[in-house]
Amino acid sequence: MWTRKRRSPTIGDVARLAGVSPTTVSFVLNDVAGSGISEATQERVRASARRLRYRPNATARLLRTDRSHAIGFVTGEIASTPFAGDVVEGAQEAAWEAGKILMIVNTGKNQRIEEAAVGMMLERRVEGIIHASMYHRAVEPPADSREVPTVLLNCYSEDGLWASVVPDEVSGGHRATEVLLGKGHERVGFINLDPILPAANGRLRGYKQALGARELPFDDSLVTNGDGTASSGYRLAAELTRMPNPPTALFCGTDQTAMGAYEALKERGLRIPEDVAVVGFDNQELIAAHLRPALSTVALPHHEMGRWAVNHLIDQAERDNPTPVQHVIDCPYIERESV
Amino acid sequence: MWTRKRRSPTIGDVARLAGVSPTTVSFVLNDVAGSGISEATQERVRASARRLRYRPNATARLLRTDRSHAIGFVTGEIASTPFAGDVVEGAQEAAWEAGKILMIVNTGKNQRIEEAAVGMMLERRVEGIIHASMYHRAVEPPADSREVPTVLLNCYSEDGLWASVVPDEVSGGHRATEVLLGKGHERVGFINLDPILPAANGRLRGYKQALGARELPFDDSLVTNGDGTASSGYRLAAELTRMPNPPTALFCGTDQTAMGAYEALKERGLRIPEDVAVVGFDNQELIAAHLRPALSTVALPHHEMGRWAVNHLIDQAERDNPTPVQHVIDCPYIERESV
């Protein structure tokens, strides 16, 4: 199945076989500029390395060079949301491109485990740590994390002392609303999330901005707060359609909400998008692409945030005492059939 | 933001402060049995370590002990499916419990990157490698992987020479079918996946077994093959309901298929579960829990497979030349409202 580990060959073994010193081997294999090793010797060394299937021991190198080329990635719940994959993938991709590797721990919202995880990563001398949240919120990372460059991903700290990257909820809300207004709708219902959430707060501001830009009045009876689930979408959409002067378009805070809203509209015999246009938020492929009609929605930039976090971390590691930057990433609109 | 890295304190610094030798510090901090360090000295050492905020350098330790406590996790597409999170989480959880850390690389179905990833992990002296696939299939991992214990996760090798863990598709199919038969349905429609897939193949066998166990005839006009999408579910469910003697229950190969089937049934005015009972497969929370009525479905044991893979890897690493075991994990039935 797998061959029992013999002692794996060292640089010394290669040197012996090639009849040179370890120094020479090191120079050749890392092709160090200006180390003047003759072509012939180089070839001999390389051949020996191949013969022995030599693989440099990253640990030994690391000890000497003090560069782990590893980045810690700490997250609460990696599986609880389908976004997690995108974030991890984006981060992983950027890391790979930069020759770094990701060490991932998910702590299951246990503060103790989080601290332990950070500790373990510091022992392994990671070059930086990313703290990722699965929904946009404020957090307070373990203090020890300050020992290395740190980036908060999809979250931020109240005190603004940590670098962070979050979605631009305001422009996302603005965009979703504007799409509907642009189609001639003047009464746009908004099934938002719990207004305590940064996401809900930002999107509402965007919603108002979009109305303002077109000099339309803000009618707060059109705005309701759900909890992001399909059933709250169903309930609130039903309520909105029963209003005396019901909205002709619906902006839903999540795609699941939109899924519930679809049900409510269909039950009332309203067609989408002819009678009521719908825009979602999140772009959960699984839902958005498979609803009938397919749901137009605003996407959260998870992949991009993952990439940005890693790249920024790498930048930071090269600076001396950078000021923490609070980065915001745009939420693109994904056009499908529901508008 | 983060304080510029001073040279971090070494075991020598702690020793100096405590007025002992590095040996003593090492003995105390690792509390080595029978090394006879007086209680007083121990306390002094620990206090010094705390004072200096000493953190052992895992790299140096690793170099000496040759135990990296790291496990490589290689996967094609981590984000393309919502399952990925569960698998990673399960693996991560088991790894953490065993004091191991996961190094994750997703290769984006690029064989070259996969080989490079394995190479990099071997350089870092991982204690084993897990190759995870996001859907059940046959694979052939890079040969180099043999240098360490390896487990295939949600995939297997044709030659059977690698340890692997996959879902028990047969019993899953059996279970789904039996649930419907148990409710008195005798004609159970089956919207399967492409029959070339191990998943489809296994579930069909399970479907037949379940019929056989109740001595019901197998009618192949009740079995159709879709592609797992909602639209194929919609189309095929519509076809099945138009049969002369239509099924009173539907077993769908994926929850998305079921989602499409719901649409088709509702359009025809059929109620779920009164007129037609539906069972899905995959247990995609996002869909299954939010459909109306909520979808009863069979869950793929992603979390469990992740755990098993890590645990088995750790076992393997302790054995000498284990024979590759092909493990299969049960798919539990999740009861909701559609039956």
Place this chain on the structure above:
DNA sequence: TCCCCCTACTAAAACCGATTAGTAGAATTT
């Protein structure tokens, strides 16, 4: 009372496998 041995502590030094500064010998040029 003196000497020796044993136990309880602690220290010195080798080692893990690389990198890299400093250096030496051979070949070539002047």
Place this chain on the structure above:
DNA sequence: AAATTCTACTAATCGGTTTTAGTAGGGGGA
């Protein structure tokens, strides 16, 4: 023959772990 290059080597180093060695103090025997 001396001065430069070329080429490759010796040895120190990174920060721990672990084996071996050593010392001080207490107890027992003569």
